[in-house]
Each structure stands twice: as C-alpha cells, then as structure tokens.
Amino acid sequence: MQGLDASVPVGVGDERTYQVEPLKVALLGCGVVGTEVARLLTSQAEELTARVGAPLELTGIAVRRLGRDRGDLGVDPALLTTDADALVARADVVVEVIGGIEPARALILRAMEHGAGVVTANKALLAEDGPTLFEAAAKHGVDLYYEASVAGAIPLLRPLRESMAGDRVTRVLGIVNGTTNYVLDKMDSTGAGFAEAVEQAQALGYAEADPTADVEGFDAAAKAAILASLAFHTRVSAADVHREGITEVSAADVRAAQQQGCVVKLLAICERVTGADGGDAVSVRVHPAMLPLTHPLAGVREAYNAVYVEAEAAGQLMFYGPGAGGRPTASAVLGDVVAVARHRVTGGRGPGESAYADLPLLPMRDVRTRYHVRLDVADRPGVLAQVAGVFAKHGVSIETVQQRQDDAGRAVLVVVTHTAPDAALSATVDELGELDIVDSVAGVLRVEGGDDR
Ligand SMILES: NC(=O)C1=CN([C@@H]2O[C@H](COP(=O)(O)OP(=O)(O)OC[C@H]3O[C@@H](n4cnc5c(N)ncnc54)[C@H](O)[C@@H]3O)[C@@H](O)[C@H]2O)C=CC1
Ligand SMILES: N[C@@H](CC=O)C(=O)O
C-alpha cells in the first residue's frame, strides 16, 4: 500500500490508525456498471483506504463467462471467476451489479448469511422483493445499501432515508429513467424517431439489458416503489405502481405538447394523498405527462435525472444529475461501499427498513389528474357543445378548448381539463371515441405541473 502508513492517524485530532487487515470486497457482475466499479476500486485504492480506515481488497469478480474481451479493466485478470458462491462466502462486502431477480437474490441472501454487508444497484429486485432482503439484513445484523438503484449518481436515497428522517415528505416527483428521458428529448429536440433514439441510449450504456424495462416504464416503476417506500415509511412494491411507458408517445404528441408550450416527460409521481376513509394514503404512478416549459423538470435533457422532493418543514428540494451510465452509477456504488466498509471498521450498521406507517395505496382510478385530449372532429355547428356535454356528464371540468386544423386541413379539437378522478377522465375519453362527430381520439396525455397540478 504505497503512500499510506499504518501509523498515520485516520483524521486530524483522531488517534486511531487505519486497520492493516484488509476488508475483502467481492464484485458480482462485470458489465456496464461492474467494469467501472472495478476500475474505481483499483485506481482509488489509497484514498479509499484513508477514507474507510482499512484497505479494500478486491478479492474477485464474478462473471458469467471467462475469456470475454473486457478491454483494459485495470485489475488482474486472475480475479475473474465464474464461482460467485465461493467469492460471496469469504467477503466482508459484496457488491451486486448483475441485475435481475435470480441469481442476484440468492447471492445477496447468501452473502448476508455469511455476515457480509451488501451494496446493490438492483432496483428490479428491491422493488419486487425488498422486504426479504431487508429482513435478512436485520436478521444477520448487516448493512444493505442501494443508492445507485435510483437516479444513478444522484445522492437521493440517503437524503430521504437519513437527512429527511425528521421531516414529513408529502411528494416526490421526478424523472428517474435516463433512457426514456434521452429518447423523449431526442424526439423533441431533433425530431429523431423512437427506435433510433433507443439504439443510441443502448450504445451509451443507459438502457437496461432488455430496454423494454425502460421504454415500458418498468424501470421507473421499480424506482418509484423504492422512493415511495422510503418517503412514506410504507412498503410499496413494483406491482403497486400504476405504470405506463413511452411506447405510445407519438411524434404528433410531442408536437402537440410543443404547441401547448409544454414538453413530454416520463414522470414518477409519489404522493401523500387523502384516502377514501379521510386518512393519509399513498399514490404511486409512472406515466408520460406534459409539463409546461416553465417547470424545472422540463429543462432536464439527455439521460439526466431530476427529482423534486416536497416535505412539510423543508419545503421543495431538487436533486439533479446523471441518472444512468457506468461511471456515474459506479460513483454511487463506491459511496455505499465506503459507508458499509466504515461500519465494518468502526462497528454498528446503517439504518434498516422503516415501514411503520403502513399507509394504504390509493387506486389509480381515484387519483386526481389532468388530461390533454386531441380529437379529430367533423367541422360543423354543435360539435363543441356535444363534446363539452360528454365532459360535463362525467363531472370533468374543462380548462381550455382550442380548435385547430391539422396538416391535411381537418378540424382538431384540443381540450385541457382541470383535475378530476382518473376513472372519470378515462370514461370521458372512451365515450368521446364513440361519438359520430369524433373521427378519432388522436392523442391523450396527462398534464402535470399546472396550477392545480
Ligand atoms: N447501466 C446503468 O446506467 C445503471 C444500471 N443499474 C443497475 O445496475 C445493475 C447492472 O447494470 P448494468 O451493468 O448496466 O448491466 P449489464 O447487463 O451491463 O451487466 C450485468 C453483467 O452481469 C453479468 N451476469 C449475468 N449473470 C451473471 C452471473 N450469474 N454471475 C456473474 N455475472 C453475471 C452479465 O454477463 C453482465 O456482464 C442492474 O441491476 C441495473 O439495473 C443501476 C443504475 C444505472
Ligand atoms: N436503464 C436505467 C439505468 C439507470 O437506472 C435508465 O435508463 O435510467
């Protein structure tokens, strides 16, 4: 260990010296994120030793196949192994960046049984079966850290879990998927096609192994579940999240948003709301929505993420930064490795799961939202009255109506509503589609960020 000496105090005024016995770190997975974790662990070894108070020894990297060209990893190739079980059995800290449910879950549970602290970036697993992992961590008295699982490099989970533990969070609203933000941004700014933009996001290392998880909103829904669980001290799983992806967002929707002074974003929205019994409840949803250009989230470009957190005492907080990509994500992973390793040196562990509030989930049909509806209609007297009548019948108040002509000279009605229960809006749209005077419902998008949200 060059440059560091076991007799050097850990900090100014601190009489402890660093521990000579290294902490064994096992890395599971060597893909986009794992590669960068390996590089940072190696290239920053000295500084990490000083920060942790003990050297971190990378004891092995579990891969699926040996012999694959991995470029210059910056580590001894002999560290690569296909025997993840053996690695996990002798580690102090296990870093899981394989992704997916199995074998990631089994390996994490085995690591905890052996007494290792765990760092993972695996939002899919946390959102599907987080309680099993949290319970195992509590049972074995080990850490489970997962900052990289939501919004990549942005410190967000630790602020929610620790810094805001004294406040009451009311809302978390954010762009938490880099791939879809990249795709929507390219469609908006360059007119790029959907497929072409997804391919670019894959090449840049933002997309999941199967990009369906990104474009269909599964990735954002998993992150929303993790955020809501932390924000509201309530267990929320991916299955509890209302989810719509961006595959239905057309170039015409993007143009319609522009005409409205808006941009289309895939949003994760977690809110403390009033439930049917008048008590607190939680609403968690992921869907594309129009946002006014004046909204701070509207200016979030490329694969960047941004998350708004509103809390009773703190007010509005904004977290912004790179939400995807190997190196930024590895930064968050390494931060967690240092936290877990510090606990090994000094004793104790970080906070566990907090699910005491156990708030009920509000079904999507009862959530109050706003809609932007585009209708291809017959251009004749009485059409507007008939359309307005359908909105009124379902108790949906209209904010604005505009009549335009499309490129072919046909009449298009654009209606923006005030907030109403989602079920009422959806029934309104269904009935509009059946009117003789409506040729087609050309587009429906929710609207967020207005005066009445
Ligand atoms: N790429 C990104 O921007 C971000 C990724 N994440 C999460 O990080 C994790 C890893 O993501 P990526 O590195 O992008 O995925 P990746 O697909 O590039 O890497 C995963 C690696 O694990 C390997 N693997 C699969 N099964 C294995 C096994 N049984 N044993 C050992 N290795 C095995 C695969 O061969 C692959 O090389 C996922 O949970 C992902 O959701 C989180 C934040 C950002
Ligand atoms: N595929 C994800 C990666 C980060 O979590 C994304 O695009 O945001």
Ligand code: NA
């Ligand atoms: Na993060």
